[in-house]
Amino acid sequence: MEKSLDRKLARILQDNSCNDFIIADAKDADMAYGLSAPGLSPENYASEAKFKTLNDYRNQIREVIKQGLVDIVLMSASTSEVLTLRERLFENSHITPAIRANDATDIWLAGAGAIYGDVPSRPFRTAGLDHALCGHADCSEAEIAAKRGADLGLYSITFNNDLERDYEALAAYKEFRLEAEKKRFRHFLEVFSPNAPVNAIKDVPKFVSDHIVRALAGVTSAGRPIFLKIPYYGPKAMEALVRYDSSLVVGILGGSAGTTLDAFQMLFDAKKYGARVALYGRKINNAEHQLAFIAYLRAIADGEIGPVEAVKAYHGDLQKLGIKPKRSLEDDLQTTETSMSYAEKKTVSTISTNVTNAPAQDAQPAAPIRELLPPRQMRRIFLRNYFRAANEEQKTKTSNNFSMSPDFSKMSQQEKLQWNLERIRRSM
Numbered sequence: 001m002e003k004s005l006d007r008k009l010a011r012i013l014q015d016n017s018c019n020d021f022i023i024a025d026a027k028d029a030d031m032a033y034g035l036s037a038p039g040l041s042p043e044n045y046a047s048e049a050k051f052k053t054l055n056d057y058r059n060q061i062r063e064v065i066k067q068g069l070v071d072i073v074l075m076s077a078s079t080s081e082v083l084t085l086r087e088r089l090f091e092n093s094h095i096t097p098a099i100r101a102n103d104a105t106d107i108w109l110a111g112a113g114a115i116y117g118d119v120p121s122r123p124f125r126t127a128g129l130d131h132a133l134c135g136h137a138d139c140s141e142a143e144i145a146a147k148r149g150a151d152l153g154l155y156s157i158t159f160n161n162d163l164e165r166d167y168e169a170l171a172a173y174k175e176f177r178l179e180a181e182k183k184r185f186r187h188f189l190e191v192f193s194p195n196a197p198v199n200a201i202k203d204v205p206k207f208v209s210d211h212i213v214r215a216l217a218g219v220t221s222a223g224r225p226i227f228l229k230i231p232y233y234g235p236k237a238m239e240a241l242v243r244y245d246s247s248l249v250v251g252i253l254g255g256s257a258g259t260t261l262d263a264f265q266m267l268f269d270a271k272k273y274g275a276r277v278a279l280y281g282r283k284i285n286n287a288e289h290q291l292a293f294i295a296y297l298r299a300i301a302d303g304e305i306g307p308v309e310a311v312k313a314y315h316g317d318l319q320k321l322g323i324k325p326k327r328s329l330e331d332d333l334q335t336t337e338t339s340m341s342y343a344e345k346k347t348v349s350t351i352s353t354n355v356t357n358a359p360a361q362d363a364q365p366a367a368p369i370r371e372l373l374p375p376r377q378m379r380r381i382f383l384r385n386y387f388r389a390a391n392e393e394q395k396t397k398t399s400n401n402f403s404m405s406p407d408f409s410k411m412s413q414q415e416k417l418q419w420n421l422e423r424i425r426r427s428m
Contacts, residue, residue: 004094005071005152009226012249012276016242021271021301022227022251024072025294026281027061028100028154030054031076031126034110039285058082060290065089067291069298072152074098074279077127080150085135088148099132101125101153101187102176104169106195120165120196121158123172129153129185144184153180154229156190159211162198170215177223188277189216189225190253205233209241216248227251227277232266235273242274251277257286260293260314260332264307268300288325292317308333 008020029037038057041050058079064070065083073090075083077099083089084097106121108114130136132150134143144151155176159166180187191212193204201207208230216224227249232238242250252270254263263283270278280297287293296310305313315329325332 001092001094003071003096005096008071008276009249013247016246016274016276019303020276022071022277023069023294023297023301024074024098024251024277024279025061025064025070025284026074026254026279027057027064027079027285028074028076029281029285030057030079031100031103032107032109054079060285062089063291064294065093065095067294068093068095069294070095072096072098072279074100074154074281075150076100077132077150080132081135085149091148096152097150098152098154098188099127099150101127101129101132101155101180102172103127104156104158106158106192107156118196120160120162120198121169121192122165123157123169125172125176127153129179129183133183133185139183151184152186152188152226154190155187155225156192157215158192158195159208160194160197161201161207165198166211173215177219181223187225188227188229188251190229192253193231205237206240208233209237209244212241213244213248221247229253229277229279231255232270232275235269238270238273238275249277250275251279254278254280254283257282258336259327259334260287260311261307262335263293264296264300264310265335267297268307271301288318288323289321292321 005022008022011018011020036051038052038054038060041052041056061073061075061079061083064073071094073095075097080097080099090097102123102125104121104123105116105119108116128137130139132153133139134146134149155173157169157173159169176187179185189212191208193208194201212228212230224247228241229251230241230253232252238250241248252266252275254266257263263280267278267280278297278301284290284293284297292314296305296314299305300307300310311333312329315325315332318325
């Protein structure tokens, strides 16, 4: 199946003013956090935190794939082995699987009292490209050509204004690029803010942008990243980088969770000033309802709704679903300082977001997204949103028994809903 990532990248490179926008769900936190990576469990034991399991984490990825609203799902190589190679969930999906191809020391955040994020980053790679491509070392040409595994990976670099460490990082990146090119493995490049700068940096956004374009100046198209993943430093920095090289597709990283408006506004602003990709990890994973949250990210990226109205509508959906929000609507309509590193050091890199259409003082939940949009847009989004993650067995059963004149008296509420969805789909 044709991947939406490939289709959108081609259009963006042809016309950077097009409306296409790429969204990735970054579910690779197990490469950084250890037991807490999947996020907090809904179960509570007084003051004792309980975390979801790795199976819970992977089930969430399965639901995101079924929903079909993102363009990329980023995973650890071990999770990709299960979902991409064994279960083959991406074969009949427009979504592209990707792995975290390296885990430099600034994301080694597992374990109480770990200090790795406090010292200048050093390169390291756990994942092997062959294992991502075919599941074992030394893939054959036929296995690589079959593309059954993940042939896309994230490579991360953190520059710290230190000759030895930055030289070491660039040497490791060069080695990775050459191996990736030989194995026809694509990558996108993530560049964090300095996590522990050895020497003072007066202008961090310019420092990061300058290092990106200098590092890639000697790299020909065969070895270049297909897009960038960087902190969103604001309009000036984004526009300068986008304007410098039209062949660079620039994307943003989500950073720490923050409020819902933080997530929605950041995507809106980044696209406005030239970004064409957003990779959200903690912002999605910490959402009260991940699929509904993703549905609004997609609607904002496609220009169908604004950030403030999306927050209100999201709260409206939570209310209808009977889910208690983590914050009141008023609090969730505030912007906060959002960390741009795994270690969540707000003093290193933060942005202040300019809220679009700021809410009134006494904000009330807005109608859910399907009630805000014109009928055609509403119908498309409604059919694609979180109801597509409903019970697959029930959906198949209803579809197989589809009839224009069913016996509604013998149907459950879910069967009635699915019958109507199928009727609408067939009429489109």
